[in-house]
Amino acid sequence: MIESWRWFGPQDPVSLQDIRQAGATGIVTALHDIPNGTFWPEEDIAARREMIEAAGLEWVVTESIPVHEDIKTGAPGWEQWAQNWAGTVRALAHQGVKTICYNFMPVLDWTRTDLDYRLADGASALRFEFRAYAAFDLFILKREGAENDYSEEDIAEAEAYWAESSDAERNRLTANIIAGLPGSEESYTLESFSDCLASYREIGREDLFQNLKNFLDVVVPAAEEAGALLALHPDDPPRSLFGLPRIVSSLADLERIAAMNGSNAHGFTLCTGSLGAHPDNDLPAIVEALGARIHFTHLRATRRETDPRSFHEDAHLAGDIDMVAIVRAIRHLERKTQSALPMRPDHGHRILNDLTGTSTPGYPAIGRLRGLAELRGVSRAIDVLDGLETIPR
Known part of the structure; x- marks a missing residue:
């Protein structure tokens, strides 16, 4: 696995030097200051890439190019927003950033109370x-x-x-x-x-599936041409909110979406926290089912509460999922495909100095450092047990 770290740009309280000291080699970032739907100029992408490389790191994943709401609703003119998105994919790939994480959640992205x-x-x-x-x-x-x-x-x-x-x-x-x-x-x-919710009043799950397919019909050929890999992120939480349809919440959803386009450029982000928040999702089985269509992984754990619709973020090796089995499935997939997947430790706890310092919600330095170290240890142990490495002396 390519050990990576989400970085929100020069204003992030966690610096590129901090990330390098944590042992990560890959950066997951985006040009967050550019409005949704707007084409990202290649010179701006190049400047960000050069900043990352000057710190001794590599920009390995873009997370995310936001998908304009007009694309999700199929509003008049959505095609231009989709063309802008495809153009940004081409510009990123030309600068060597070829894995693109994105989501198709209506109105709200990930949500916490x-x-x-x-x-x-x-x-x-x-x-x-x-x-x-x-x-x-x-x-x-x-x-x-x-x-x-x-x-x-x-x-x-x-x-x-x-x-x-x-x-x-x-x-x-x-x-x-x-x-x-x-x-x-x-x-x-x-x-x-409220106004944005109202724009979805006539849009159900089938409509949203169709609008996703229409979007893919525009952007997947651009990704193929550029040698890019598109990695759709699951819904978080994996269920409807505020009456809005959500269509990326289960293995059945993922398989239906995979069938929309047979290109390997059309794939998924395996987010174990998002999918793991639903008790019906068997994560190792999802890795097996999606196989080479998995282009990126977010590894974190959630723990469901008395009401299973409620959950909190747990330590990376705790919660309701079997992280060891998931990492083993990912390592086996990498060996099968002969390619390393970018992985980042997602959503760490605030611990130690995180509690008194400045941090971005979900993205503290020390909590994620703990998660990265634990995941690194699991991956190394699996390789040793599978006879791929000897223990250093």
Whole structure:
């Protein structure tokens, strides 16, 4: 595996020197300052690549080129946004950055309700609490028809959360959901969020599948021509939110999407945290099923709570998934395909000096360093047990 690290650019509290000291060799980044849908000038890409290479690292994955909402809704003029996206793929590939992670989640990217959930050991984790999400939907957003999406028990739990929460907690919940988490590229006011939801009122799962296929029909040929690999990221959480369809949440979804285009340029990001938040997803089986269509991996673990729709980020080798089995499946895939997959440790806990310093939600330095070290150890141990390496003396 190519040990990589997500970096949000020169303003990231974690520097390129810090990343190199962590032992990573690859950088996963994007030009986050460029608005969604806009073509990325090749000179800007080259400047960022040169900055990374000057630090002794390599830009191995772009995460992400955001997909404009008009593409997802199939609004008039979506084709131009798709052509801009394809042009950015060509420019990146020309600069040697040939793996592109992206997602097709409507309106919201990854979503959490709590960015500072304290664990028993004092570490701080990210959390998605279903009753808090429902309370926001029902009592803050006041989405039309929202009550039809919840059971009587769900509504009672949301009311309990609402009764227990302070104004400050409600404001923080709102900010966490609509202000935009790192990498999401979008933030909203309550009014603009409601308006964006309304644009999906007539769009169901089948429509979104079709709009994804239409998008792929434009961008996959460009990726093939440029020698690029497109890696679609799964939904996070892997279920519908705010009545919006989500179509990248299960093996059945992934296989249906894979069948839309037979090109190897059309593939996936294996995010073990996103897929692992759903109890029905068997992650080693997903690796086996998708095979060479996996172009990039995010390795992290989540732990489902009493209500399995709620979860928090756990340590990388903990949670509800068998990370050792997943890493073994990835290493076996790499041997079969004779190619190394970029991997990054995703969403670390805030621990030690992370707790008092400045860090980006989900992306602290020390918490991810711990995750990278653990994953590196698992990978090395698997190779030794499989007889591929001897233990250094």
